[in-house]
Amino acid sequence: MRCRKAHWYLSARCDDTLSEKQRRDLAAHLDECPSCRREAFYFSEIKGQTAGVEKIRARADFNLRLQAKINAWEVEQETLRDHAPSSWRTLRELSVWAAHYFAGLGNILFGQRRFAVVGVVTALLTIIIWTGYDSDEQLVDNTAALTQELADLNQIGYELRLETEVADPLRDYLISGVSLSDYTSPRSQPNYVMPTIPAEQVNAQLIF
């Protein structure tokens, strides 16, 4: 047997995994090789010393600290479960908000009701489809919120258009070189009333 192979066997001997034949071969080699006998001594010493290396144990409060961490995690999980919106709810809210802005911006920018109508229909459909998984109360809340939102946005749209009606005669005055002091705004008239959208009109849009 060569010394290199004997070294491999010496490590295996530490684990007691040598076969009977391997054990005999190794013993025969050790009898005639002082260098490998020295190596065998080293290996057995290391094995013995390693087994006697101090065993580090967990501290006495280990379990308490672990328990505290688990409790903290469980509380965190419960909080998340109670307060985090479900994915359905998040999607629903996103779609309703998208519909609101679509309707409102269409009305404000272009003064055209068809954008508002498309927005309302989209919003209602999404609410009806998705609140199918939720309570009737939620459906009522969502519809009421949408109605209010649309009323507000349409009001803003009307007011903006009114401003345009006021601004156009003012521009004409300025171009024609007339002094600004000669210009009278319709709002300054004593019996001027700010136009508002009739409630029936808003409801009519929603019914449509």
Added chain:
Amino acid sequence: METQKDIDHGLMRRIQQDDFAAFEELVERYKDRLVNVLFRMLNERNEAEDLVQETFLRVYKHRQEYDFTYCLSTWIYTIALNLAKNELRRKKKFKFFSLFDLQAKGVELEDTKPGPQSLKIILEKAIATLPVKYKTAFVLRDVDQLSYEEVAQILEVPLGTVKSRVNRARAILKDELRPKLEERRALSKGTLVPVRTM
């Protein structure tokens, strides 16, 4: 007769049914062994304990995902060793020294005192300086006394690779300890007279 694996699986089934007493029993079975192994890996007791706690926390969090075709001990050791490897990688990345660290490692400072050191202390220091892949295999096999098969499963390497790494670790330790071992050998043969030092 009930094997260790059967006992572990019984505990895990109870843990899956939210039996916290079973979880405590599992912690008792493994905490000291894991702290010892991770301490040998990291050479820092507080870090070792923190990582063992993190290991048990993960076991608890993912208790429903446990696959009963594997040994529970293998699963737990794999989690713990992966955490230790990540920690070692992080330390290597952000390597810095502070006085507080040195004070915390009182044992190491004591070891640097001049004078004769016992073979056990030299061995512990030599284990601490082994390359990680050899150290992991050596600690699991020789310090924690796991079987080669278990070590192979935990490290996810072939059996032959584990044997080779353990053998390599022993060879490195043997070279590190050679002067001290030679001294002991001479003493055991009676060619050297021990000298008591003050």
